[in-house]
Amino acid sequence: MTREEALRGRQRALLETLPKHVLVIAAGQSRLRNITSLAYPFRPASSFLYFFGKMPPGTIAVLAEGSSTVFIEEPAKDDVLWHGPKPSFEQYRAACCADQVKSKSELITFISKFDQTDILALPTLDPVTNGELRLVLDRTVRRDGRDSTLINVIISMRLYHDAFSLAQVREACEITSRAFERGIAALEPGANERKVRAEMEYAVGEAGTDLAFDPIVTTCGEVLHQTRCGADMSAGEMLLVDFGAESSEGYASDVSRTWPVSGKFTGPQKDLYQLVLHVQKTAFALAKPGIEFKELHQVACETICQGLIDLGIFTGDPQELARRGAHTLFFPHGLGHLLGLDVHDMEDFGDAAGYAQGRARSEEFGYSALRLDRVLERDMIITLEPGLYMIPALLKDSQRTEPLADCLNLEKANDFLEVRGIRIEDTVLITEEASESLTASIPKEISEIEALVSA
Amino acid sequence: MTREEALRGRQRALLETLPKHVLVIAAGQSRLRNITSLAYPFRPASSFLYFFGKMPPGTIAVLAEGSSTVFIEEPAKDDVLWHGPKPSFEQYRAACCADQVKSKSELITFISKFDQTDILALPTLDPVTNGELRLVLDRTVRRDGRDSTLINVIISMRLYHDAFSLAQVREACEITSRAFERGIAALEPGANERKVRAEMEYAVGEAGTDLAFDPIVTTCGEVLHQTRCGADMSAGEMLLVDFGAESSEGYASDVSRTWPVSGKFTGPQKDLYQLVLHVQKTAFALAKPGIEFKELHQVACETICQGLIDLGIFTGDPQELARRGAHTLFFPHGLGHLLGLDVHDMEDFGDAAGYAQGRARSEEFGYSALRLDRVLERDMIITLEPGLYMIPALLKDSQRTEPLADCLNLEKANDFLEVRGIRIEDTVLITEEASESLTASIPKEISEIEALVSA
Numbered sequence: 044m045t046r047e048e049a050l051r052g053r054q055r056a057l058l059e060t061l062p063k064h065v066l067v068i069a070a071g072q073s074r075l076r077n078i079t080s081l082a083y084p085f086r087p088a089s090s091f092l093y094f095f096g097k098m099p100p101g102t103i104a105v106l107a108e109g110s111s112t113v114f115i116e117e118p119a120k121d122d123v124l125w126h127g128p129k130p131s132f133e134q135y136r137a138a139c140c141a142d143q144v145k146s147k148s149e150l151i152t153f154i155s156k157f158d159q160t161d162i163l164a165l166p167t168l169d170p171v172t173n174g175e176l177r178l179v180l181d182r183t184v185r186r187d188g189r190d191s192t193l194i195n196v197i198i199s200m201r202l203y204h205d206a207f208s209l210a211q212v213r214e215a216c217e218i219t220s221r222a223f224e225r226g227i228a229a230l231e232p233g234a235n236e237r238k239v240r241a242e243m244e245y246a247v248g249e250a251g252t253d254l255a256f257d258p259i260v261t262t263c264g265e266v267l268h269q270t271r272c273g274a275d276m277s278a279g280e281m282l283l284v285d286f287g288a289e290s291s292e293g294y295a296s297d298v299s300r301t302w303p304v305s306g307k308f309t310g311p312q313k314d315l316y317q318l319v320l321h322v323q324k325t326a327f328a329l330a331k332p333g334i335e336f337k338e339l340h341q342v343a344c345e346t347i348c349q350g351l352i353d354l355g356i357f358t359g360d361p362q363e364l365a366r367r368g369a370h371t372l373f374f375p376h377g378l379g380h381l382l383g384l385d386v387h388d389m390e391d392f393g394d395a396a397g398y399a400q401g402r403a404r405s406e407e408f409g410y411s412a413l414r415l416d417r418v419l420e421r422d423m424i425i426t427l428e429p430g431l432y433m434i435p436a437l438l439k440d441s442q443r444t445e446p447l448a449d450c451l452n453l454e455k456a457n458d459f460l461e462v463r464g465i466r467i468e469d470t471v472l473i474t475e476e477a478s479e480s481l482t483a484s485i486p487k488e489i490s491e492i493e494a495l496v497s498a
Numbered sequence: 499m500t501r502e503e504a505l506r507g508r509q510r511a512l513l514e515t516l517p518k519h520v521l522v523i524a525a526g527q528s529r530l531r532n533i534t535s536l537a538y539p540f541r542p543a544s545s546f547l548y549f550f551g552k553m554p555p556g557t558i559a560v561l562a563e564g565s566s567t568v569f570i571e572e573p574a575k576d577d578v579l580w581h582g583p584k585p586s587f588e589q590y591r592a593a594c595c596a597d598q599v600k601s602k603s604e605l606i607t608f609i610s611k612f613d614q615t616d617i618l619a620l621p622t623l624d625p626v627t628n629g630e631l632r633l634v635l636d637r638t639v640r641r642d643g644r645d646s647t648l649i650n651v652i653i654s655m656r657l658y659h660d661a662f663s664l665a666q667v668r669e670a671c672e673i674t675s676r677a678f679e680r681g682i683a684a685l686e687p688g689a690n691e692r693k694v695r696a697e698m699e700y701a702v703g704e705a706g707t708d709l710a711f712d713p714i715v716t717t718c719g720e721v722l723h724q725t726r727c728g729a730d731m732s733a734g735e736m737l738l739v740d741f742g743a744e745s746s747e748g749y750a751s752d753v754s755r756t757w758p759v760s761g762k763f764t765g766p767q768k769d770l771y772q773l774v775l776h777v778q779k780t781a782f783a784l785a786k787p788g789i790e791f792k793e794l795h796q797v798a799c800e801t802i803c804q805g806l807i808d809l810g811i812f813t814g815d816p817q818e819l820a821r822r823g824a825h826t827l828f829f830p831h832g833l834g835h836l837l838g839l840d841v842h843d844m845e846d847f848g849d850a851a852g853y854a855q856g857r858a859r860s861e862e863f864g865y866s867a868l869r870l871d872r873v874l875e876r877d878m879i880i881t882l883e884p885g886l887y888m889i890p891a892l893l894k895d896s897q898r899t900e901p902l903a904d905c906l907n908l909e910k911a912n913d914f915l916e917v918r919g920i921r922i923e924d925t926v927l928i929t930e931e932a933s934e935s936l937t938a939s940i941p942k943e944i945s946e947i948e949a950l951v952s953a
Binding site: 074075076077078079080081082083084086088089121123124125126127128168169170171174235237238240241242244245248249250251256257263266267268269270271272273375384385386387389390391411412434436437 | 531537538624722889
């Protein structure tokens with residue numbers, strides 16, 4: 044499946060699903076940084092990318108009456124001097140695979156031909172673009188209003204990866220794999236976390252793509268999203284790396300590994316690492332079409348409880364412990380999430396993609412961080428990312444530990460404090476048979492890691 | 499001068515200059531990328547950084563009645579799990595050197611104590627923050643309204659770099675210098691532009707700071723702001739690099755070099771390179787307190803005209819040629835700009851900083867791109883960045899070339915087409931005696947460059 048086949052096919056499918064409507068999808072504008080001539084690197088909104096690929100800031104697509112029209116801002120005076128010759132409208136049309144490309148100055152006239160009540164639009168995360176849509180449509184575009192019809196159709200398409208999307212996620216995973224190769228090679232007691240991160244980002248820069256998210260490269264593994272980076276690493280510590288590149292067309296990847304800085308796991312590190320790895324393998328083996336993701340999460344929680352029983356941290360029955368939420372003391376997040384054009388795919392629509400229709404996020408601690416609650420189906424891409432964390436804020440919180448006084452050996456848990464945090468995460472494609480790890484080439488067995496770091 | 503002395507001193511000075519007013523300075527919010535949990539790397543607005551340093555998104559400072567109060571958004575529930583323990587209010591207070599720190603929830607009550615007509619606020623480039631200010635102040639904050647009083651006072655402070663600011667710009671220049679070292683070492687026929695860029699960004703990543711602007715690393719030197727990067731480099735080409743790191747506190751640097759990919763300049767490359775270098779040295783020698791920057795720009799234009807006469811591209815008198823704007827065919831931009839917390843310092847205030855009061859930007863081609871029109875004074879930091887470009891869009895535009903038919907040898911100019919573009923730029927401090935290049939350690943003599951690339 045070529046890029047053109049993919050983009051045209053998706054545009055057709057959307058037009059055919061909502062034939063009576065006029066559909067407005069905006070790329071968004073650049074977000075300014077500190078002065079008007081300096082914006083953050085522009086990336087179109089993911090749903091725009093899904094149908095039209097990378098186009099300039101300000102582009103707005105309209106699908107109506109069986110045809111797609113893309114409206115492009117005309118370059119400013121002298122733009123050719125500063126940014127070079129722009130593609131022609133025909134070149135833009137070929138690039139975005141639309142039926143026609145017009146000047147943005149024609150948008151309002153074009154839109155006004157239609158009955159306003161037929162128009163559905165996607166909200167964006169860019170306030171400037173939302174303001175523009177408000178002017179053009181004379182109403183506010185909202186996730187929860189009538190536009191949710193369009194959102195739900197797009198979700199039902201993006202949930203299942205076509206061959207082009209899959210090839211893109213594979214590309215992102217390959218770049219990420221090179222990044223992990225460079226990263227582990229830079230591991231060394233006394234070196235700074237930033238050096239590992241710079242090595243990993245080098246692989247992304249060399250590939251000419253962007254990061255899919257703010258990476259985590261930290262010896263403070265117990266902080267789940269520790270994006271601060273800058274400590275010198277010591278021999279006894281572990282480095283938790285959660286990193287993903289984007290592909291050339293903006294698709295994500297997401298991988299976590301946890302490495303011993305010295306190249307050798309300590310006893311407690313090894314114990315917890317083996318447990319996390321075992322949980323991940325158990326979940327991976329079960330990740331098949333037809334299973335509820337929440338069930339996978341549940342199995343992971345119970346497996347963690349069993350492992351912590353084996354290590355003397357818990358006593359009792361693993362299922363009962365999981366039912367009581369005992370695992371959330373050490374594993375307070377969800378087992379994984381959807382992945383596609385976004386690392387948490389379609390989370391700009393809230394939980395509309397991650398949660399099946401009619402389901403809502405629990406407020407219970409632990410489950411409240413579960414980003415995915417759907418039956419797994421073929422061609423979905425998800426992450427599987429169990430972790431174990433020794434989080435002082437939880438272990439010192441008597442409101443959390445006291446209800447578990449009968450089954451928790453806090454003293455034993457404290458023996459593992461130095462391990463701080465371990466997460467093992469892969470990007471996984473659900474196939475008819477079972478599932479395929481798209482990031483299997485990144486080593487995670489203890490023996491492989493020890494061999495690589497020591498090399 | 500310590501950081502604390504600098505920040506407290508600046509807060510005091512501002513309070514003393516506008517003692518009757520209530521001054522509101524916002525850091526701004528994170529700009530979202532593709533999903534709500536993923537923002538671009540947050541950087542507070544430069545004027546906020548100037549007085550309070552790096553603080554979390556959403557922070558707003560109020561200076562009133564001789565005292566500075568900083569309002570901070572309280573962390574969300576479970577924030578400690580995801581992002582680790584937050585500093586206490588007292589730690590934040592010490593970090594931003596304010597008199598007091600309060601919760602953002604107290605801001606509206608705090609502000610409502612004051613007479614609304616006494617309040618001056620800074621507009622930001624973040625629409626969300628501007629919307630918040632509109633709610634808090636019950637009016638729109640605008641650059642050209644009453645708030646310009648505050649803007650002008652801040653400009654009069656930021657124009658002159660104190661010891662802390664200078665030390666920060668020096669730090670940024672040092673990181674940039676390491677980046678250029680890595681970049682030139684990666685130069686090699688057949689390698690991709692991205693490799694050079696990745697090497698240079700590595701130096702910034704290793705230092706743990708950010709880029710001051712979207713870098714230019716291109717063999718298409720004739721495109722003035724060619725931020726696209728990804729071509730394979732060939733032996734006969736030159737690579738134009740315009741790159742600057744930020745310092746730890748967010749101060750900028752800005753340097754351009756143009757390197758022959760093969761390590762050896764061709765004849766025409768050498769001719770034009772020597773001319774640009776000569777122009778830069780001429781301007782540098784004249785850059786002293788008391789001189790009009792526009793006069794420097796004028797000298798640069800005339801020197802370019804003289805050089806192009808020597809090369810047979812122009813005939814006639816250099817001053818007369820410059821008066822007619824002949825140089826703009828090959829040098830269509832300005833000689834430089836202010837630099838500080840922004841690479842084009844304070845350009846979020848339009849031309850209010852770059853242009854002395856009462857002056858306005860010319861609409862004439864060439865001069866319209868001049869970002870600085872002031873008398874140079876001690877402690878200002880500027881860039882000096884002459885360039886020569888063979889721009890097809892200009893050379894093929896008969897509206898530009900025909901008026902110069904009597905003095906332009908277009909055929910001769912075409913002999914230099916392959917040179918494409920050369921820019922040589924340094925970050926320069928104006929001192930009492932003369933001026934100091936803060937980026938002098940980055941080689942720019944032909945012999946040095948040839949030795950480095952060949953090494």
